[in-house]
Amino acid sequence: MSGVRTNWAGNIAYSTGDVRVPASLEELQEVVAGATRVRAAGSGHSFNDLVDTDGTLVSTRGLPREVEVDAEAREAVVGAGMTYAEVGPLLHAQGWALPNTGSLPHISVGGATATGTHGSGVGNGCLATSVSGVELVMADGEVLRLRAGDDDLRGAALALGSLGVVSRVWLRLEPTYDVAQDVLLDVPTSVVAEDGVALMSSAHSISLFTTFGTPGRLDSVWRKARVDRPATGTWGGRVATVPVHPIPRLPADAATPQLGVPGPWHERLPHFRADHVPSVGDELQSEMFVALEDLSRAWPAVEAVAPRLAGALQVMEVRTIAADDLWLSPFRDRASVAFHVTWVSDLDVVRPALAALEAALAPFDPRPHWAKVSSGPDRERFVEASPGVRDFRALADRLDPDRCFVNPFVERLGVR
Ligand SMILES: Cc1cc2nc3c(=O)[nH]c(=O)nc-3n(C[C@H](O)[C@H](O)[C@H](O)COP(=O)(O)OP(=O)(O)OC[C@H]3O[C@@H](n4cnc5c(N)ncnc54)[C@H](O)[C@@H]3O)c2cc1C
Known part of the structure; x- marks a missing residue:
């Protein structure tokens, strides 16, 4: 990390030269106590200025790996x-x-x-x-x-x-536990609107991928099933007989094992293999969450706007997340469906497409991913409306009264 001056995608240049990599808890304590403004950096995979600071950036990658x-x-x-x-x-x-x-x-x-x-x-x-x-x-x-x-x-x-x-x-x-992963191809998109919740419930983890390249068909449905709970249905699609990548034009080498071959959870639940070093990312990502119960209405709205995403979109992924009770969670009190997009890396190309997608989802009270790009007022609206943010602010004022861990991202949004 020391020497590293940008996030993984390269779209955010950190505003500080003061990057520390403590190797122990004691060193970390010393670094933090000696600094006025501090932000932690993990592996730097966020796509916005969430990590950034003009104070001290503390990488956690040198801390004990125990x-x-x-x-x-x-x-x-x-x-x-x-x-x-x-x-x-x-x-x-x-x-x-x-x-x-x-x-x-x-x-x-x-x-x-x-x-x-x-x-x-x-x-x-x-x-x-x-x-x-x-x-x-x-x-x-x-x-x-x-x-x-x-x-x-x-x-x-x-x-x-x-x-x-x-x-x-x-x-x-x-x-x-072991997981068996397989992929369905060419599932009709009508299934998403008509029976989407059942489709998304048909295995431990389901991801829908589409480039909107074939009208009326998803590119792929990735199913990660625990071996004691097999996936159900083929949903009008066909089971892939060779491994695939989420983006159909790319080779499958980087993807985790498929074809239903069981293996340990940690080798199947991610889409990408741990031993494949992802190149410095030539992409941007956005993601918006709406209530799972709105999937049948939100999906047609997204499909209708697909022509306006062309040229900017690399692939869209639809996932689900259970509700929770964490104060800053986008899933607080709401079982959610996620519309994730991997975009090309040029923000000027992405901006109008992202705005079109955000407008299509606006009627569904979308909550954006904290760590990805967002162009509309959705994040501000979520912060404004969320009772959890108020609880969080009170906690932060108590634990960090001198605002050591505040940066422009959280300040701009009024999280702190
Ligand atoms: C290729 C790719 C795939 C992705 N896939 C997914 C996905 O499947 N699902 C999804 O939801 N997101 C996904 N993301 C987004 C990613 O998970 C988030 O950006 C996440 O924050 C990455 O962790 P990180 O360690 O890189 O965090 P960083 O970007 O380093 O930090 C993010 C935030 O966490 C804080 N932070 C980090 N470490 C600490 C710490 N030890 N103490 C306190 N604060 C800390 C930082 O201050 C910052 O606010 C993906 C991103 C990429 C680039």
């Missing part, structure tokens, strides 16, 4: 700078698993949980819902541990880096 399992409590404490690619195999080797992962295992646990990062599955909450405790380094360098049962954890588990630097995270575990 995973300690407490089998009786069914939880593990892990270094916040560790990636899911690092944590997953260590948990599995000891007989344990997480309920879900994001699409990319190369993201840090601290960064993913801080932003509401999610995978898919109507029964799966965002990754922060697995958090049963955090160890926070506060502005004065002191350590605060918040554990399950403490109401403040509902603010601290998903805190946008705005309460302190998280050094360790406790994660709830379940016994390890």
Whole structure:
């Protein structure tokens, strides 16, 4: 990270030269106590200025990479700078698993949980819902541990880096399990409007991918089924007989194993393989969440606007996320469907297409992903309307009265 001056996608240049990489909790405490303004950086996969600061940027990637399992409590404490690619195999080797992962295992646990990062599955909450405790380094360098049962954890588990630097995270575990992944091709898009919730409920995790290249057909439906709960139905499509990539024109090498071959959860729940090093991203991403019950109306609105996305869109992915009770969560009190877009990397090309998509979803009270690009007033509206944001602000004023962990992103939005 030291020497690194931009986020993964390269669209955000950090505003500071003061980048620190502490190698221990004690070093981290010293760095934070000695700084006036601090932001934590995980693996830098956010697409906006959420990480940015003109103060001190603290990378968590040098912190100890330790995973300690407490089998009786069914939880593990892990270094916040560790990636899911690092944590997953260590948990599995000891007989344990997480309920879900994001699409990319190369993201840090601290960064993913801080932003509401999610995978898919109507029964799966965002990754922060697995958090049963955090160890926070506060502005004065002191350590605060918040554990399950403490109401403040509902603010601290998903805190946008705005309460302190998280050094360790406790994660709830379940016994390890295998997942079989297969892909359906050419499922009619009419299924999404007519029977979308059933389709999205037909396996542990379902993702719909489309480039809108074939009118009336999805490119692919990715099904990640726990082996004890097989996927159901083929939904008018056909089962792929060779591995595919979410973007049909790309080779499948980077994608996790398919064709229904069972394997450990951490090798199937992400779309992309841990041993495939993702190139520095030639893409931007946006994502909006609406109520799952609105899928039947939201999907036709999105489909209608598809011609206006051409040239900017690389691929759209539709996923689901269970409701939760975390104060800053976009899924708070609302089971959600996510409209994620991987765009080309040129913001000038993306801007009008993104605006068209945002307008199409506007009637459905969309809530944007904290870590992705958003051009409309949706994020401001969510902050304004959310009672959770008010609870979070009160917590932040208590834990960080001198506003050490504030940056322009959270200030602009009024989160702090
Ligand atoms: C290719 C790609 C695929 C993606 N796939 C998904 C997906 O499937 N689902 C999804 O929801 N999102 C996805 N994202 C978005 C991604 O999960 C988020 O950007 C997430 O924040 C990445 O974690 P990070 O460690 O890179 O966080 P960073 O970008 O480094 O940081 C994000 C925020 O977290 C804070 N933070 C980081 N570490 C700590 C810490 N230890 N203590 C306190 N605050 C901290 C930072 O201050 C900042 O506010 C994807 C992004 C990319 C580039």
